[in-house]
Amino acid sequence: MxxxxxxxxxxxxxxxxxxxxxxxxxxxxxxxxxxxxxxxxxxxxxxxxxxxxxxxxxxxxxxxxxxxxxxxxxxxxxxxxxxxxxxxxxxxxxxxxxxxxxxxxxxxxxxxxxxxxxxxxxxxxxxxxxxxxxxxxxxxxxxxxxxxxxxxxxxxxxxxxxxxxxVAVPLCDARRDGPEGHRPLLVASLGRIAPQKDPMRFADAAASIRARGIEVVPVWMGGGADDDVTRLEASGVHVTGWIPHGEVGRRLAQSDVYLHTAAWEGFPLAVLEAVQAGVPTLVRPIAAFGTLPEVLTLDGGLEALIASRLAGPRAFAAWADTNVARWSDRLRGHxxxxxxxxxxxxxxxxxxx
CATH class of the missing domain: 3.40.50.2000 (Glycogen Phosphorylase B;)
Incomplete structure (x- = not known):
């Protein structure tokens, strides 16, 4: 055939x-x-x-x-x-x-x-x-x-x-240790910088975390039109441009949190890749995900993320483990x-x- x-x-x-x-x-x-x-x-x-x-x-x-x-x-x-x-x-x-x-x-x-x-x-x-x-x-x-x-x-x-x-990205063994209180929280997102992915929603989420006194480094893996990239960078987000799939896996594994802000989607591979890498993930509750528990969404889970980070490394690690376990259960058919x-x-x- x-x-x-x-x-x-x-x-x-x-x-x-x-x-x-x-x-x-x-x-x-x-x-x-x-x-x-x-x-x-x-x-x-x-x-x-x-x-x-x-x-x-x-x-x-x-x-x-x-x-x-x-x-x-x-x-x-x-x-x-x-x-x-x-x-x-x-x-x-x-x-x-x-x-x-x-x-x-x-x-x-x-x-x-x-x-x-x-x-x-x-x-x-x-x-x-x-x-x-x-x-x-x-x-x-x-x-x-x-x-x-x-x-x-x-x-x-x-x-x-x-x-x-x-998932198509190879498993990466370079998982970052849980965030310590003295280093910034590395927050990542992935995809084309375009209205579909709503990158400014990602920038706003990073700003909300920063506004609570948490040092945060937001990183967007992907590229787009020059004007869109410039706007995102001006909001304080580091943009990597397009990078090879293997590098995506390595960078995801080094992230503390993955935020998926797409306003519409078929089914985002990036979420599968993040969960596979053991990275706690929050998403916009769009049709692609079906009915999600609020704690896995940006609107319902961001406050818990912030609270756990402020409470210290152990609290954040517990929140992250619970988040990844819930996602792993939901994605078991993938x-x-x-x-x-x-x-x-x-x-x-x-x-x-």
Whole structure:
């Protein structure tokens, strides 16, 4: 079986998710990549080695549609797996899903969920998804929230498979010791500096911690437009720019707290990576996470974080251990084995018991 992965933005969490899909696919699947890589985004050699071929997707919609048709013919792909709303639209305009070439679509958060768009823009995106819902074989949703949204798309009930995201960053042994009273609290976040991630919410959270008399060093791992980076740095946040995935794992392990401030998301790999690294994590309560205990959210958990830090190293360590344990329990289904089984279902690959 041959799978052609298509994405219009090979940066942030999408390439990490695709690499995990490749690594955890059932045996015998050949993978090709058709992607647009933004300037400055890192492409690891190991990630490139995952694919039999790598081809650039056109920057303009018409060029992208033509590229999908051309590369599909060249690779004789059995499945075109589109990643993101725009790639999903390009693939479904370029091709007709059929037994010969099936279209599998992972939105990684539907465009109509973007909180930075006007009501009319979001309605337009919903209308496009409704129209294109006739031309897809399977929606491989990356979270339970995305699966629920997919079930509501279109007049025909789509085939939906929940393919859980898994960690792609290697485990790092360089875990930082619990914060001592004499050194700053290292607070981290990760991703593209853009409205979706709401980086200024991260800056505000760091400022709230600092306002309580706690010395804090906020670090954002990722890049974005120059103006957005400058604004975030002006608020006191250190911005690393895009860094290799292995370095992400090392820096996460050295952090005391991870704050995920995204206003909308498919399912954030960064949270999986932080919890895997043993870093206590607080998030914005968005649909991707389902129903969360308030103590795991920014609104409900930030005060407990501050109080434990002020109470001393032992209190903070106890808070951190409890936080990580709760997250680990909630994320127990996000494993390579679960993802492999789900991909086999999405790709209709028979599994031997």
């Amino acid at each position: 041959t799978v052609l992965h298509v994405t219009d933005c090979y940066a942030g969490g999408i390439p990490v998710a695709i690499e995990a899909y490749v690594r955890n696919s059932p045996p015998g699947v050949e993978h090709h990549l058709l992607a647009q890589i933004p300037d400055g985004a890192p492409v690891d050699d190991a990630l490139s080695d995952c694919f039999t071929s790598v081809t650039a997707l056109g920057r303009r919609p018409l060029a992208a549609v033509r590229a999908i048709r051309r590369v599909r013919r060249r690779t004789a792909a059995d499945i075109v797996h589109a990643h993101s709303s725009f790639a999903g639209a390009y693939a479904r305009v370029a091709l007709r899903s059929s037994p010969r070439t099936r279209i599998v679509y992972t939105p990684h958060c539907y465009a109509f969920e973007r909180a930075d768009l006007s009501v009319w823009s979001r309605r337009a995106f919903r209308a496009v998804e409704w129209l294109l819902s006739f031309n897809v074989e399977t929606i491989a949703a990356c979270s339970e929230g995305e699966a629920a949204a997919a079930q509501r798309r279109g007049p025909l009930r789509p085939r939906v498979v929940h393919v859980p995201n898994v 494993t390579p084995a679960h993802q492999r089984t789900a991909l086999a279902e999405a790709y209709r690959i028979p599994q031997v018991a």
